[in-house]
Amino acid sequence: MRITRIRLGRISVPLRVPFKTALRSVDSVEDVVVEVHTDAGTIGYGEAPPTGVITGDTTGAIVGAVQDHIGRAILDRDVDDLEDLLQRVQRSIVHNTSAKAAVDMALWDLYGQLHHIPVYKLLGGARKCIVTDITISVNPPEEMARDARDAIGRGYDCLKVKVGANPALDVERLSAVRRAVGDDVCIRIDANQAWRPREAVRILNAMQEKGLAIEFVEQPVKAQDIDGLRYVTEHSDVPVLADESVFSPEDAMRIMQTRAADLINIKLMKCGGLTNALKIASAAEVYGVECMIGCMLEAKISVNAAVELACAKRIITKVDLDGPVLCSEDPILGGAVFREKEITVSDEPGLGIRGVEPGRIAYID
Ligand SMILES: C[C@H](N)C(=O)N[C@@H](CCC(=O)O)C(=O)O
Numbered sequence: 022m023r024i025t026r027i028r029l030g031r032i033s034v035p036l037r038v039p040f041k042t043a044l045r046s047v048d049s050v051e052d053v054v055v056e057v058h059t060d061a062g063t064i065g066y067g068e069a070p071p072t073g074v075i076t077g078d079t080t081g082a083i084v085g086a087v088q089d090h091i092g093r094a095i096l097d098r099d100v101d102d103l104e105d106l107l108q109r110v111q112r113s114i115v116h117n118t119s120a121k122a123a124v125d126m127a128l129w130d131l132y133g134q135l136h137h138i139p140v141y142k143l144l145g146g147a148r149k150c151i152v153t154d155i156t157i158s159v160n161p162p163e164e165m166a167r168d169a170r171d172a173i174g175r176g177y178d179c180l181k182v183k184v185g186a187n188p189a190l191d192v193e194r195l196s197a198v199r200r201a202v203g204d205d206v207c208i209r210i211d212a213n214q215a216w217r218p219r220e221a222v223r224i225l226n227a228m229q230e231k232g233l234a235i236e237f238v239e240q241p242v243k244a245q246d247i248d249g250l251r252y253v254t255e256h257s258d259v260p261v262l263a264d265e266s267v268f269s270p271e272d273a274m275r276i277m278q279t280r281a282a283d284l285i286n287i288k289l290m291k292c293g294g295l296t297n298a299l300k301i302a303s304a305a306e307v308y309g310v311e312c313m314i315g316c317m318l319e320a321k322i323s324v325n326a327a328v329e330l331a332c333a334k335r336i337i338t339k340v341d342l343d344g345p346v347l348c349s350e351d352p353i354l355g356g357a358v359f360r361e362k363e364i365t366v367s368d369e370p371g372l373g374i375r376g377v378e379p380g381r382i383a384y385i386d
């Protein structure tokens with residue numbers, strides 16, 4: 022099975038409500054779709070979101086990286102030479118992890134199709150169903166309490182609450198959310214790098230004193246401030262999960278070896294795809310560090326690839342794959358079934374994606 026063509030397109034999917042974090046505010050998912058075509062008539066699907074504030078990747082950069090570098094490195098080659106292809110993707114250009122992730126997952130998709138096996142089984146096949154949290158955007162406290170109540174009404178029992186936009190409000194925000202949902206709901210928080218280390222410890226301690234029962238805090242301080250991250254890990258009773266501080270497997274190793282965080286958030290868009298995500302998961306198994314599988318604001322093609330990984334590996338104990346359920350519609354055909362918090366992986370060969378609804382993709386030819 023030879024790779025004959027790489028086709029790119031853009032999709033736009035409106036969100037139910039604006040997505041707001043300490044880093045950005047957006048109304049829709051605007052992603053690049055990658056199709057890797059073969060001479061057997063099969064297509065491998067990938068997707069990449071332009072999350073410039075986290076990965077540095079813009080739409081233009083993703084398109085340019087695939088067209089001018091990554092695509093050229095795999096064109097005319099045999100899908101069965103998977104190991105070589107995956108290495109070619111990673112070596113074709115530095116950085117550009119979202120573009121690499123999109124092509125990497127498309128290659129795993131084709132390899133699974135070639136050998137008639139779903140990717141989650143190829144990678145380990147630990148389970149068929151996972152349960153995701155849902156994100157509550159950072160807003161004034163009463164608005165967040167209302168959004169949290171709505172999420173519980175939709176059946177969610179774990180909330181990922183965004184904080185950090187005006188940190189003086191954060192304890193009040195969490196108090197309002199906890200009051201609104203009661204004690205049985207799991208609440209994790211994500212500061213998206215907004216706090217300074219000592220400020221983080223002060224806020225987390227205040228939340229603990231108020232009995233707000235925070236499961237863990239995600240990325241309390243700047244991505245590059247590993248000493249600051251370790252300071253929060255050592256001085257707060259709330260477990261710390263490293264997100265923006267961990268892109269590569271090397272980053273993950275450094276964090277685990279120096280105990281700078283208690284948990285790691287694996288995202289395909291940060292590490293460059295399933296191939297490096299597997300390395301992070303293996304390193305985490307060695308260190309006994311539980312992982313979360315996360316996503317950017319993404320539609321279902323790329324989140325579906327993350328579902329396959331989560332269903333393959335038991336070291337992934339926490340799931341933040343709410344991209345598709347934050348959207349007001351789903352134009353992607355096939356893949357995992359998202360029934361609000363319950364996600365069931367596809368048993369089709371490869372990643373199980375059948376394409377994008379007609380008229381919903383704008384091809385870049
Ligand atoms: C969508 C997911 N729940 C999430 O919060 N992901 C990121 C932010 C993604 C983005 O800005 O697109 C995170 O920080 O965990």
Ligand SMILES: [Mg+2]
Nearest residue numbers: 211239240264
């Ligand atoms: Mg995060």
